[in-house]
Amino acid sequence: MIKLINNEEGFILPLVLVVIALLAGGVGYLLTQGIAELHANVLNQDYELCVLTGKNAMAVVQAELENNIHYNGTAAMENDENGGSYSIAVTEASENLRVVEIKSRYGDFKKGITGEIEIMPASEETDKGKILSFKWKMVEVE
Numbered sequence: 001m002i003k004l005i006n007n008e009e010g011f012i013l014p015l016v017l018v019v020i021a022l023l024a025g026g027v028g029y030l031l032t033q034g035i036a037e038l039h040a041n042v043l044n045q046d047y048e049l050c051v052l053t054g055k056n057a058m059a060v061v062q063a064e065l066e067n068n069i070h071y072n073g074t075a076a077m078e079n080d081e082n083g084g085s086y087s088i089a090v091t092e093a094s095e096n097l098r099v100v101e102i103k104s105r106y107g108d109f110k111k112g113i114t115g116e117i118e119i120m121p122a123s124e125e126t127d128k129g130k131i132l133s134f135k136w137k138m139v140e141v142e
Contacts, residue, residue, distance in 0.1 A: 046106055046107040046108065046109055047106075047109050049082055049083065049084055049106045049107075050084060050104055050105065050106035050107070050109035050110065050111050051104075051111055051138070052082060052084075052106075053080045053082060053084030053085070053086050053104040053105070053106050053111075054086065054102055054104035054111045054112075054113045054138065055113075056080055056081075056082070056086070057078075057080070057086035057088055057102045057104055057113070058100075058102060058113060058115075058134070058136065060086075060088065061073075061088055061090065061100055061102070061117070062117075062131055062134065065090070065098065065117060065119055065129060065131060066128060066129055066130065066131060067127075067128060068127045068128070069119055069121055069127050069128070069129040070092070070127055071090055072089070072090050072091075072092075073087070073088035073089040073090045074086075074087050074088045074089075077103075077105070080104075082106075083106065084104055084105060084106035085104070085105050085106075086102060086103060086104040086105070087102070087103045088100065088101075088102050089101040089102075093116070095121075096118055096119055096120060096121075096132075097116060097117070097118055097119075098116070098117040098119060099114075099115075099116055100113070100114065100115045100116070100117055100136070101113075101114050102114075103141050110140075110141040110142075111138060111139075111140070111141060112138070112139040112140065112141035113136055113137070113138055113139070114136065114137060114139055115134060115135055115136030115137065116133075116134075116135050116136075117131055117133070117134045117135075118131070118132040118133045118134075119131050119132065120132055
């Protein structure tokens, strides 16, 4: 028979329970941090897709103005292929200058782009033109 020293009987069970509790707490902490990181990544992706929607709208403006120098924008919000939407307003400041205002939206995010496009008509007979410069900046939208 084994002689027990210092009453060590039942010492292992509390030790195992403490280790399990510490491991469960660590796993819970890591899961909480992982979920928070995932949520932050989804928000960042939505923000980037909102910016991409605005840049796609800039490409639409450039293509439309090269085909028709009297293009004045969209009547309402248009859907983009990435799931966002945008609206375009083009104002004719002079014969060769257009002021562009773009509003893009994706999820809860909204971005605006304002700019000036310098355009040269291709000829007197057609409405086609060539874009010489496009100066733009991204702005916040309410």
